[in-house]
Amino acid sequence: MPTETVYGLAADAANDRAVAEIYALKGRPSFNPLIAHMADIAMAKRYVHWNAQAQLLAEHYWPGALTLVLPLRADAAISPLATDGGQTLAVRVPDHPITKGLIAALGKPIVAPSANRSGRISPTRAEHVGEEFAEHGEKGPWIVDGGPCQMGLESTVLDITGNAPVLLRAGGVTVASLEKLLGTSVARYHAFIPEGAKDAALRSPGMLSRHYAPDAKLRLQATVLEKGEALLAFGPALPGASHVFNLSPSGDMLEAAANLFTGLRTLDASANAIAVMPIPNTGIGEAINDRLARAAVR
Numbered sequence: 001m002p003t004e005t006v007y008g009l010a011a012d013a014a015n016d017r018a019v020a021e022i023y024a025l026k027g028r029p030s031f032n033p034l035i036a037h038m039a040d041i042a043m044a045k046r047y048v049h050w051n052a053q054a055q056l057l058a059e060h061y062w063p064g065a066l067t068l069v070l071p072l073r074a075d076a077a078i079s080p081l082a083t084d085g086g087q088t089l090a091v092r093v094p095d096h097p098i099t100k101g102l103i104a105a106l107g108k109p110i111v112a113p114s115a116n117r118s119g120r121i122s123p124t125r126a127e128h129v130g131e132e133f134a135e136h137g138e139k140g141p142w143i144v145d146g147g148p149c150q151m152g153l154e155s156t157v158l159d160i161t162g163n164a165p166v167l168l169r170a171g172g173v174t175v176a177s178l179e180k181l182l183g184t185s186v187a188r189y190h191a192f193i194p195e196g197a198k199d200a201a202l203r204s205p206g207m208l209s210r211h212y213a214p215d216a217k218l219r220l221q222a223t224v225l226e227k228g229e230a231l232l233a234f235g236p237a238l239p240g241a242s243h244v245f246n247l248s249p250s251g252d253m254l255e256a257a258a259n260l261f262t263g264l265r266t267l268d269a270s271a272n273a274i275a276v277m278p279i280p281n282t283g284i285g286e287a288i289n290d291r292l293a294r295a296a297v298r
């Protein structure tokens, strides 16, 4: 299903078999829990223990690209596979008419990770999802084509189970915006976890270091082009590349975010090495650079 951030591989959150199929199809480690997509605050409250911070954040950002990690209610009808048997649940209310319509029709939450094979580039168009699961043919997932995702980057994941909010994943909602609303600073959970590291201890397993990875080798902060490299440009492009994808010729950060995963996919199909021009680390740039850094890990 499309969402405003990226396409998600959707299942009824209460259906063990459907949730198991998500993990199988993605090749996702079982220790990496899923986000439950809710219709509204009222639905979320039936699944997690709500608090004042959650209320403030949800009223401001929902529907939208903010995922809140909260304590799971003991009576929540969520497949334990979706939380890996954990005590917390990640919840968000998506801002997309199709996603909202699906949740409303089902009458309960939909769990959905990004609709890519585990560790690969997230899909922001229906065609991308088709590419990811092409090998399954008729047995692959059904794809609801909602056109290109408006935001193009995943939601921000914020843990508010403790006294101080902790950023687990940079995303569509910026840290500066969160800090302004909350009136406190937001700590960033250490951003890189070595690939071999085991799971249960990790606060957000999805932060494995190698992720969003193209087959091509990525070289970041490129100010000159090396031989044979394709170019992922931002602003006025470096000269000399045979394949260029410009995230935003005018240097617009939101446009760059929306184009990021399409740019990586496009260049990956035509080159073995990609040079990436510098992108400022402010605002949504933090999330863009987070994805690029992980995509560059070999």
Ligand code: TXA
Pocket (backbone or CB within 6 Å): 003, 005, 006, 007, 008, 009, 032, 033, 034, 035, 067, 069, 083, 086, 088, 089, 090, 112, 113, 114, 115, 153, 154, 155, 156, 157, 168, 169, 203, 204, 205, 206, 207
């Ligand atoms: O924008 C998005 O968030 C998209 C769309 C489809 O909603 N979904 C998405 O899901 O990006 P996924 O599974 O690719 O990433 C979810 C992230 C992972 O890093 C995962 O480890 C983390 O959220 N996460 C999920 N449940 C968690 C929990 N209970 N505690 C901590 N982290 C959690």
Ligand code: MG
Pocket (backbone or CB within 6 Å): 113, 114, 122
């Ligand atoms: Mg993902």
